[in-house]
Amino acid sequence: xSLRKNVRVQIMKIKFFTVGGTxxxxxxxxxxxxxxxxxxxxxxxKEVNVVFEYECESILRKDSLDxxxxxxxxxxxxxxxxxxxxxxxTHGTDTMVQTAEILRSVPDKVIVLTGxxxxxxxxxxxxxxxxxxxxxxxxxxxxxxxxxxxxxxxxSGRVRKNVELGQFExx
Numbered sequence: 783x784s785l786r787k788n789v790r791v792q793i794m795k796i797k798f799f800t801v802g803g804t805x806x807x808x809x810x811x812x813x814x815x816x817x818x819x820x821x822x823x824x825x826x827x828k829e830v831n832v833v834f835e836y837e838c839e840s841i842l843r844k845d846s847l848d849x850x851x852x853x854x855x856x857x858x859x860x861x862x863x864x865x866x867x868x869x870x871x872t873h874g875t876d877t878m879v880q881t882a883e884i885l886r887s888v889p890d891k892v893i894v895l896t897g898x899x900x901x902x903x904x905x906x907x908x909x910x911x912x913x914x915x916x917x918x919x920x921x922x923x924x925x926x927x928x929x930x931x932x933x934x935x936x937x938s939g940r941v942r943k944n945v946e947l948g949q950f951e952x953x
Contacts (some may be wrong), residue, residue: 796920797866798823801857801881802844805876805898805909823872823904826910832917836864846874846881846897854884861890868920871895872913875943878929882938885927888893893927894920895938899948908932931932 800821896916902909927938931950
């Protein structure tokens with residue numbers, strides 16, 4: 783008897799939503815200004831040769847400091863109506879916790895928010911690492927809302943961004 787016959791394979795599709803933030807910023811002018819550009823998420827997933835099914839969809843292209851309560855409701859509505867249970871959201875780090883708090887009302891889905899401290903276009907960016915960690919987390923965690931940053935998985939209700947250290951931490 784083959785062990786393979788006893789293993790139940792779960793086929794999972796991950797839905798990615800992008801809303802902007804530093805992860806999607808591009809260099810804009812000689813004064814060191816940045817603007818949120820097109821997401822590099824799809825290119826990152828192609829480059830690392832993922833072997834699962836996924837879809838990418840942009841909801842917003844904004845710095846998270848500029849996201850309004852009304853736009854958070856748009857994010858909530860889109861995530862709540864999504865048919866897939868496994869969702870990764872790339873988001874700016876400054877208000878990621880506030881968006882996560884609103885998403886806690888969505889039942890029966892695994893929702894992981896991630897971002898980066900430097901634009902994904904930079905060689906020194908933490909974007910690819912954080913996206914990889916988020917992909918692993920969304921496949922393994924039970925339903926709920928989580929923030930994945932700095933190599934850690936945080937419960938969205940017990941985390942904050944430490945601006946001085948440039949990292950997330952438990953509260």
